Amino acid sequence: MEACKNAPQPAPQLGVVGRAGSTESFQLSRWAPSAKAGEFVEHFWSVHWDLADGDTHDSTVITFPVVHLTHEWGTDGSRHGYPMPATLVHGVVDTVFRTTLQRSGSVVGARFHPGGFAARFGRDVSAYTGRVVPVDDELFGPAFTVDAERERAGRCLDDAIADHHREPDATYRSLRRLLDGIRDDHAVRRVEQLMERSPWSTRTTQRVFQRYVGVTPKWVLCRYRLQRAALDIETRSAIDLADLAVRHGWYDQAHFSHDFRTMLGCAPGEYANTYRA
Template identity: 35%
Template sequence: MATPRRDTRGIVDAADFLARVRFRRPEPAPPLRPYVEHYWLIDWDLTEPYVSHVVPHPAVHLVFQRFEGQEPFVEIAGVQQGLFTQKLEGRGRVCGVKFRPGGFRPFAPEHPVSHWTGRRVHLTGTDPAPVLDPAGEEARVAALDAHLLAARIPRPDPQADLAMTLVDRIRTDRAIRKVADLASDEGLSVRLIQRLFAAYVGVGPKWVILRYRIHEALERAEAEQTVDWAALAADLGYADQAHLVRDFTTTVGVPPATYARHRSS
């Protein structure tokens, strides 16, 4: 079982984001860890508005939110396929649950996870105060644990376990560059994997492969002064640099070289 990530993959202009907000990723209670990758807590107190951008992961989130001038609310956020943009101003707080890709379905078995893809659904009747009100981080984490544990730990689901295993394999194994590669290595058909991902992840395996490539390219652009984009494209399994540039530009909104120049300046 993978531990919470400590990287900044998916956060656009991560250094600027982390300079403006207080961002933490604590672990959930042990019984929840097979299903939940981590919690994420964000607090801000800004003198001027700030717009954050995230290239989303293939994960469903349960999010408790308080924005200045609005009533607090709770929502389920399915996998967002485009760039996620959020304006932050004044003071606010967000406490989120990031389910492992494949880990949300056992808590909501009535729908395939593709039912939630691209959607942000407010949960009426769920009080956000127990999670958002505590000043201390430990109390908020305990409240998130209590909220999920109150629904009871789901019954074992081998299909959920398989989906989580396959997504983690895509995330960590650079040799997996095509869905056919994954299917061959796992002894499964491409069609079976596609159906499994629709039911338990919410997006197709090809989308997941491409998204993790962009996450790595984005992080390299954040971390390195000079990026050899042709070499990186080859390393990530692209046919050529042009294909990486196309996917990066479509996802992030600017070409990778432009993004890197902006970061260095």
């Protein structure tokens, strides 16, 4: 973890809006899970900020179809409606994740693989979609605590997730293969293409996505396309938005602009003027 703390941060970054211009506002680190936790967790991460009194930083993330488990503390009083410190479950954010950082604070989190939280804990993830809730006593037990120091907090979360007797089930393994494939293959843009790759019927695929991922296959495909389009806008010095829209699977620029504005609250051109590196 220490090496990851000191590594230079890539910028811009897929899903993190305006990362290139925010490197002085907060420190973001990522590191790999242990082998056993890694059956369910993609990576651990931490973020720390220490802002002058009265200063704020608005952070926006075009979220992935994943659940996060976080331990959070700081001098900013409350976050997500809960007093600090708190250990929280963040369901899939079906719009974009926005938060305003102020004063000083830290978060250590586990980003689960899509479906990983459901497979590890046996819970229906759709119950968490669009919500942030405190960890309940049944998740790890009433004696579960997290150390208030970033590196030790990360180890606490890793140990707790790794301490299980639940093997990844066959549905989760098949879902992981399906989602990894559509994430990496940019040619998969329509639900019909996803269903052609699915090992299940259309109805069963929908049910699996609802329980394990918390959102629909259509939502997942649109989110991956939107993330890639936003990253293209940030990284290219000049870009034809009409070409970009078609290249990422929208019917035309008007449909792309509508989806982009609905999700991020601004037009693609405005986004380019604000965040282009």
